[in-house]
Amino acid sequence: MAERPILHRDDPQKAPLVGHVKVTREDWLNVARDILVSDGVAEVKVLAIGERLGVSRSSFYWYFKSRKDLLNALLDDWEGRNTAVIEAHCALDAETITEAVCNFFRCFFDPELFDQGLDFAVREWSRRDGKVRKRIDLADSARISAITAMFERHGFTQYEADVRARILYFMQLGYHALDQAEPLRDRLARTEGYLLGFTGQPPRQSELEALFAFAREKARR
Amino acid sequence: MAERPILHRDDPQKAPLVGHVKVTREDWLNVARDILVSDGVAEVKVLAIGERLGVSRSSFYWYFKSRKDLLNALLDDWEGRNTAVIEAHCALDAETITEAVCNFFRCFFDPELFDQGLDFAVREWSRRDGKVRKRIDLADSARISAITAMFERHGFTQYEADVRARILYFMQLGYHALDQAEPLRDRLARTEGYLLGFTGQPPRQSELEALFAFAREKARR
DNA sequence: TTCCGTCTAGACATTTTTGTCCAATACTAT
DNA sequence: ATAGTATTGGACAAAAATGTCTAGACGGAA
Known part of the structure; x- marks a missing residue:
């Protein structure tokens, strides 16, 4: 279902940016969909997704205008x-x-x-x-x-x-x-x-x- | 279904406590159930219920130990x-x-x-x-x-x-x-x-x- | 190598939600 | 009326969640 595997950084220590893992818009969407399915739309939270991607919450706003924007993308994704x-x-x-x-x-x-x-x-x-x-x-x-x-x-x-x-x-x-x-x-x-x-x-x-x-x-x- | 009607104070002005409306544990539970049905468990929030009852949020804690306590009561209520x-x-x-x-x-x-x-x-x-x-x-x-x-x-x-x-x-x-x-x-x-x-x-x-x-x-x- | 566009971390600000405490009010029994 | 209990409001605190801004790291093109 997901093109890329869902990232999961087991060791979330200060991440010295060497061996830096690149996270795409797709990744944010994939994890969001995953949470939507297992926990419902109310649990689709920026921080939670970011943590699961092993990435800062703030980079989310590079890919999406807001949380609402993500939800719209999720809906389009479902329809597709x-x-x-x-x-x-x-x-x-x-x-x-x-x-x-x-x-x-x-x-x-x-x-x-x-x-x-x-x-x-x-x-x-x-x-x-x-x-x-x-x-x-x-x-x-x-x-x-x-x-x-x-x-x-x-x-x-x-x-x-x-x-x-x-x-x-x-x-x-x-x-x-x-x-x-x-x-x-x-x-x-x-x-x-x-x-x-x-x-x-x-x-x-x-x-x-x-x-x-x-x-x-x-x-x- | 509900013993008592769900309260809805149209005018939520500073409420001078004369003609004071008494809110029971049942009322909290009824509104909570109402929100559970229409919006899902994640939307069952103390403030929202209190507002709909036209009552301060803090009195909630007189009837329930915590939000979790309310959710347990809700589950028992359903089973009953x-x-x-x-x-x-x-x-x-x-x-x-x-x-x-x-x-x-x-x-x-x-x-x-x-x-x-x-x-x-x-x-x-x-x-x-x-x-x-x-x-x-x-x-x-x-x-x-x-x-x-x-x-x-x-x-x-x-x-x-x-x-x-x-x-x-x-x-x-x-x-x-x-x-x-x-x-x-x-x-x-x-x-x-x-x-x-x-x-x-x-x-x-x-x-x-x-x-x-x-x-x-x-x-x- | 340098430069530039892409992406990320962290600090900051704000809003929402939960929980605690205490003084004050309303109600009941006396 | 008065005392005592049940109930509530409002101040306070803390946590959770969203959103903004900026400096800087990365990687590819000139």
């Missing part, structure tokens, strides 16, 4: 990372609807494609900031539309495609809201069979196995 | 409000499974019974605090067990009851994660039919109408 991925994957060609839903899940469980934690952190942030709220609302609509279109391409009526799209998307959100406690993937394997089969036709076992092989593999590493 | 309700309602006698699921929904959409926003705020809080995390994990397990038992009482095998319980609970979480943007209830009406019928037997229209009449009415006011 997470906006197009789902739409693109839902638009992929697929022979069967199972395959298509598999593409959908790939977006949410492949950390190379989509940062689920970041998405959730921004969603939480949006609850306290109208500007953020508007942007995530747009993202949600776009995603649900993309998933709906996916179902429509596979022969569902507009109404039924819409219902299925929302069920898929909401369950996805619900998974993450609970998350971390017990391994997510077990529950996935137990429930997605029914989700895919919510028309009453349970999918064939072979199709399911192909569908979740990917998620399981990702979950292991 | 939200822990037993779902278990109790899922254990209610019901003729049909539709009726039983209706009881389940009553928990989440009747603000007299259950504070959904508070539950979500604590869930968010738990992402940054291991102690909170443990308590909400326990609550989640207890709730899912209660819902599972509900399905088992209506003839589902343990496995199938478990799957259905998780789908219901996760969808509920997902709904709230998205929430506020468009009216939640429309989506509810469109999707719950399928949820209830995810065995392939769509429920009869009359049953559905009874099921959601309650939620709609609540949503209106």
